[in-house]
Amino acid sequence: MKQQTRLPKSSAPPATVAKPTPVKKLADVSLPGNSRAKVVFMQFVYLGISGLALLILTQLPQNKAWLNGPIRKFYSQKHDLSAQTDVEFRKQAGWGSAFAYTNFIRQQCRPTDYFLIPPQRYLIRNAYSAGAIDGYAWVYPSLLYYHLGGQVHLLDMTAADSLLRRATHTFWAQNGQLTFLPLNNQNRPQVVTEFRKYDPHFFAYTPQQAQAYYTATPPNTP
Amino acid sequence: MILTVTFVILTQFLLGFGVATRLRAVTNGYSLLGISMLIGLGLSSILPILLQLVHLPLAPQPLFAGLGLLAGLSLLFLRGQSRYLRETFSSKRLWIRLYELPFLGFWGYLLVLSAWKCAWFPNIPFDTLVGPDLVATFAVKEHTLVSSVFTQHLPAASTFSNQPFYAPFTAMQQIIYLLAGLPFGKMWLTILVVSFGLFLYADLRERIHPILAGLLITLIACSPELFSYTFLVQTDWANAAFFATGVLLLERYLTTGQRGQLVGSAGLMALACWTRTETIFFVPLGALLVFVQGFRLDMPKAFGRAILYVGAGLVPVLFWNYGFLRGYMSLPPTATLGTVHGLTNGYMGKLLAVFGSMNEQVVLKQAYWNYAVPFFLALTLLNVALFRDKRGIAVLIWIMGVYLLFGFIIQHVDGANIPYTFRRGFFKLLLLIPIYLSYSSLCSWLSDRLYSWEGRPLPVAFVNPQPTS
Numbered sequence: 001m002k003q004q005t006r007l008p009k010s011s012a013p014p015a016t017v018a019k020p021t022p023v024k025k026l027a028d029v030s031l032p033g034n035s036r037a038k039v040v041f042m043q044f045v046y047l048g049i050s051g052l053a054l055l056i057l058t059q060l061p062q063n064k065a066w067l068n069g070p071i072r073k074f075y076s077q078k079h080d081l082s083a084q085t086d087v088e089f090r091k092q093a094g095w096g097s098a099f100a101y102t103n104f105i106r107q108q109c110r111p112t113d114y115f116l117i118p119p120q121r122y123l124i125r126n127a128y129s130a131g132a133i134d135g136y137a138w139v140y141p142s143l144l145y146y147h148l149g150g151q152v153h154l155l156d157m158t159a160a161d162s163l164l165r166r167a168t169h170t171f172w173a174q175n176g177q178l179t180f181l182p183l184n185n186q187n188r189p190q191v192v193t194e195f196r197k198y199d200p201h202f203f204a205y206t207p208q209q210a211q212a213y214y215t216a217t218p219p220n221t222p
Numbered sequence: 223m224i225l226t227v228t229f230v231i232l233t234q235f236l237l238g239f240g241v242a243t244r245l246r247a248v249t250n251g252y253s254l255l256g257i258s259m260l261i262g263l264g265l266s267s268i269l270p271i272l273l274q275l276v277h278l279p280l281a282p283q284p285l286f287a288g289l290g291l292l293a294g295l296s297l298l299f300l301r302g303q304s305r306y307l308r309e310t311f312s313s314k315r316l317w318i319r320l321y322e323l324p325f326l327g328f329w330g331y332l333l334v335l336s337a338w339k340c341a342w343f344p345n346i347p348f349d350t351l352v353g354p355d356l357v358a359t360f361a362v363k364e365h366t367l368v369s370s371v372f373t374q375h376l377p378a379a380s381t382f383s384n385q386p387f388y389a390p391f392t393a394m395q396q397i398i399y400l401l402a403g404l405p406f407g408k409m410w411l412t413i414l415v416v417s418f419g420l421f422l423y424a425d426l427r428e429r430i431h432p433i434l435a436g437l438l439i440t441l442i443a444c445s446p447e448l449f450s451y452t453f454l455v456q457t458d459w460a461n462a463a464f465f466a467t468g469v470l471l472l473e474r475y476l477t478t479g480q481r482g483q484l485v486g487s488a489g490l491m492a493l494a495c496w497t498r499t500e501t502i503f504f505v506p507l508g509a510l511l512v513f514v515q516g517f518r519l520d521m522p523k524a525f526g527r528a529i530l531y532v533g534a535g536l537v538p539v540l541f542w543n544y545g546f547l548r549g550y551m552s553l554p555p556t557a558t559l560g561t562v563h564g565l566t567n568g569y570m571g572k573l574l575a576v577f578g579s580m581n582e583q584v585v586l587k588q589a590y591w592n593y594a595v596p597f598f599l600a601l602t603l604l605n606v607a608l609f610r611d612k613r614g615i616a617v618l619i620w621i622m623g624v625y626l627l628f629g630f631i632i633q634h635v636d637g638a639n640i641p642y643t644f645r646r647g648f649f650k651l652l653l654l655i656p657i658y659l660s661y662s663s664l665c666s667w668l669s670d671r672l673y674s675w676e677g678r679p680l681p682v683a684f685v686n687p688q689p690t691s
Contacts, residue, residue, distance in 0.1 A: 142352035158380035
């Protein structure tokens, strides 16, 4: 096929490396002999062509499914939510259970309290259904710090015993549900002993990883 | 808040406008507006670090004063550029044709949604919350980059991500927009996406018929994964935008030999490295192209330019990872920022398995990119079969080179993986698809036909306004 384009070859050895291409004036005007009516007519013909091309492209099965699925859903979401301007409401909508749990901790604890982060495996093993939606990813230390930093001291199970003895609150699984447990000298040793059964370094970042751990190990395995 | 956000956007734009005008790397007004905002976003992200280094608090007043000062200094570059600006903003270059409106309308339909989701929701991605947004939120609260995140939380945490130590562009933009008063920051991402889209479309329609340019951009606009990250704050969209802009300017340089385009390309590659550190592994591809372009005429000069091209990318990587993180601050002792593996047993087998997984899990996964990859492969093959020429081959080298290097990165760097690193790293390749196709003989030939039927001649591509001095 004969080449008809006038573009310069980008990969050809340059004849003038140091010299810019000579200036050419932009010749973006109608060709002689074309009447204004014809130019205008062609603009509308091309409008039809571009509209048709766009329609074909957006009606290809995958594109159509995407536009009618997620994009339409997002527009419904926009319709439902855009009137809400309250920042706390928007945080709740965006962060879901992470916001609910961390907000609860914030309300219950004072800046001098120590919240003991339960091992994620403990929560998955003992209260999987209650956290299946997010796999308890919100107990990741940096995520808790993001939400709570400065409003309560955070401790995890790798802390020294002397620090663990300062823990004042934690989450405890009971009948498949989480309860917020104030810690005292009586119940703290039992809680720490139970938490110690679970690997503090394990982390499931996604609900799928949490589910994989939950289903792959026998029920009483930490 | 509206006033402060407007001030931030305006100063970021002016900061980039002065620099982009001085470089004269682009030839039409829309491209100049787009690239100005991109450069402004990139350069302004250095400001919070400058404030930190001169011991000023990270607070609105010092930040706004700094932005105003930088914008003012940048405007000094506009001296003597009036002829260039007049030509660049001439009506012939800015005229929008009627048939472009359907595409503009469709992109607007998607962008309105993206902008709303970006502004309305807080940051959601895990990596962002435990990385750039964690750093930014506490830097703003405590008025310092060396916040309690680095001094208290990370040294005591049993497990933590390497995201807080990652290339800082996203965190710095979050700081700027949080200080401007936005509850979640984030608006910079929408501005970046719109700026890049404007730049890319303007560049493409200068080279090929606007209908083809519109179709090529619509092809990638309909990539669900790419679209999602126009409102989910991460490092990858900005990285891909800086990278693709750098590739485009380098392609222009290879054609014209204009120094401003080479400097602009090197600068944008440096910004891409400032956004994602592993980009430095791809920069030598550009250096190689610079060397090959010039070595027959002047070997030492070509070699020097190639070295400077890589050097520009190395500056932000070395400054952040060694100057700032290890010099100015002290990393937690347990921090690991990516361990490199050497050769292992069964190396080639593992490498081939990596490429196989990359193709299966990312490249050919239609749910991520819809038709962008199949169209690219089909049109590239058609172009090769029909024309058998080298036009656009430099961009194709970038695409192939980045793909191959990703395989080696995943094989050798601990922490680099296919589902996350390559999936979002693929944005770079995706944005190069319309750029390559716009340079192909196939699109040029089709453009000729479309212009001919339309009754107007092909606009001359790469019209470079002459210096006015």
